[in-house]
Amino acid sequence: xxxxxxxxxxxxxxxxxxxxxxxxxxxxxxxxxxxxxxxxxxxxxxxxxxxxxxxxxxxxxxxxxxxxxxxxxxxxxxxxxxxxxxxxxxxxxxxxxxxxxxxxxxxxxxxxxxxxxxxxxxxxxxxxxxxxxxxxxx
Amino acid sequence: xxxxxxxxxxxxxxxxxxxxxxxxxxxxxxxxxxxxxxxxxxxxxxxxxxxxxxxxxxxxxxxxxxxxxxxxxxxxxxxxxxxxxxxxxxxxxxxxxxxxxxxxxxxxxxxxxxxxxxxxxxxxxxxxxxxxxx
Numbered sequence: 581x582x583x584x585x586x587x588x589x590x591x592x593x594x595x596x597x598x599x600x601x602x603x604x605x606x607x608x609x610x611x612x613x614x615x616x617x618x619x620x621x622x623x624x625x626x627x628x629x630x631x632x633x634x635x636x637x638x639x640x641x642x643x644x645x646x647x648x649x650x651x652x653x654x655x656x657x658x659x660x661x662x663x664x665x666x667x668x669x670x671x672x673x674x675x676x677x678x679x680x681x682x683x684x685x686x687x688x689x690x691x692x693x694x695x696x697x698x699x700x701x702x703x704x705x706x707x708x709x710x711x712x713x714x715x716x717x718x
Numbered sequence: 719x720x721x722x723x724x725x726x727x728x729x730x731x732x733x734x735x736x737x738x739x740x741x742x743x744x745x746x747x748x749x750x751x752x753x754x755x756x757x758x759x760x761x762x763x764x765x766x767x768x769x770x771x772x773x774x775x776x777x778x779x780x781x782x783x784x785x786x787x788x789x790x791x792x793x794x795x796x797x798x799x800x801x802x803x804x805x806x807x808x809x810x811x812x813x814x815x816x817x818x819x820x821x822x823x824x825x826x827x828x829x830x831x832x833x834x835x836x837x838x839x840x841x842x843x844x845x846x847x848x849x850x851x852x
Contacts, residue, residue, distance in 0.1 A: 625754070680755035688755065
């Protein structure tokens, strides 16, 4: 394992990964789609270099919508259902790793940016001093 | 109250009817695996008023616990829909799976804030408990 690699996995332990390299972005997304996957909360992700990411145990199942031209591909554990990461076609150099799957989620610290606040509910929150956008910033 | 919901891809659908037993957010470590890192927002609905109307969920139950909850999710898109606790008369429904999440109106209590990371928020009016109350 790289000395700087982050490690993590799903809730049941069937899937494990390591993610080497410096985080490229820390994002909190409040869009409706993310709320589905997150059970209602914001989606907290760390963008990690794709070339540093490897699964070290197990094989995730993937889901992609078939009604979109360039859908996100979502990796989840077929045993416990934990979503591990999202592949975003506009950002082919990174994978969006779910903070909840990190062995040490405190590494997230705070989002750099909050996006899709237009879909937020009154129980969602934007931290002080973090830039927020109603949609995806260009 | 009465509401409908389902998973992200639409393969699983449900109806829930009755008086909610609890409206909460949970910040325990286990919930944060399932949510991807955020709080677990849920509404507990009477089991006798809950039914699936489409599809068949996959289930996950930890084999190493005496009275584990069973987590029910869509085998196609992985969306967690409900948690079924064996010793509680309610299905714990994920807010994100509701067709109209505004029916939730927000949590009344926050559970397991002893495990809450600093980047998760509990609103001032929400009653916070270090673990599960009572």
